[in-house]
Amino acid sequence: KAGVTQTPRYLIKTRGQQVTLSCSPISGHRSVSWYQQTPGQGLQFLFEYFSETQRNKGNFPGRFSGRQFSNSRSEMNVSTLELGDSALYLCASLDPSGNYEQYFGPGTRLTVT
Amino acid sequence: GNSVTQMEGPVTLSEEAFLTINCTYTATGYPSLFWYVQYPGEGLQLLLKATKADDKGSNKGFEATYRKETTSFHLEKGSVQVSDSAVYFCALSDEGGTYKYIFGTGTRLKVLA
Numbered sequence: 001k002a003g004v005t006q007t008p009r010y011l012i013k014t015r016g017q018q019v020t021l022s023c024s025p026i027s028g029h030r031s032v033s034w035y036q037q038t039p040g041q042g043l044q045f046l047f048e049y050f051s052e053t054q055r056n057k058g059n060f061p062g063r064f065s066g067r068q069f070s071n072s073r074s075e076m077n078v079s080t081l082e083l084g085d086s087a088l089y090l091c092a093s094l095d096p097s098g099n100y101e102q103y104f105g106p107g108t109r110l111t112v113t
Numbered sequence: 114g115n116s117v118t119q120m121e122g123p124v125t126l127s128e129e130a131f132l133t134i135n136c137t138y139t140a141t142g143y144p145s146l147f148w149y150v151q152y153p154g155e156g157l158q159l160l161l162k163a164t165k166a167d168d169k170g171s172n173k174g175f176e177a178t179y180r181k182e183t184t185s186f187h188l189e190k191g192s193v194q195v196s197d198s199a200v201y202f203c204a205l206s207d208e209g210g211t212y213k214y215i216f217g218t219g220t221r222l223k224v225l226a
């Protein structure tokens with residue numbers, strides 16, 4: 001089975017721009033979560049989607065949004081980028097068997113200049 | 114709220130040394146507990162997990178036991194290798210069906226030949 005894929009792997013944007021990141025979960029996995037990883041804050045939960053609905057949300061401003069498509073692929077969008085948004089954004093898909101196991105993609109490294 | 118506390122790194126060991134990375138948690142109820150490993154430039158990989166008190170998770174020579182009485186889930190390995198050099202994250206699954214992980218800050222391990 002193919003793993004979680006994320007595109008692009010690296011991205012450089014300018015402050016004020018907006019960005020869209022993509023995640024394709026493992027086949028059969030319907031839940032996708034997004035995390036932000038920074039040296040200062042560590043790993044922080046952004047949101048989780050299940051069957052095209054946002055099921056959970058972390059404590060991030062409204063500039064961070066996401067969506068999920070009928071094929072379970074997910075995108076997250078960050079508008080009006082700030083320097084502090086520079087981070088590794090990780091996507092994870094949840095094993096549907098109920099064992100709480102999440103499988104992470106390689107991440108998208110976003111640099112805001 | 115729920116939280117995870119990990120020992121600060123970096124931890125530097127010689128090859129074949131014994132490894133312990135401490136992890137304690139605060140949680141209501143009975144979360145599942147996980148250890149993830151992150152190699153340079155990669156996403157997180159599930160290393161092992163435990164879903165209830167006294168469970169022992171194990172994988173690739175690593176072990177951790179879910180200790181409810183001490184709210185701990187310490188990671189151990191009897192003989193580390195250079196290839197074990199990575200960052201290790203302790204995590205718990207948040208409750209109430211949120212499928213949200215709470216991560217520790219990570220512990221960097223460096224193994225010297």
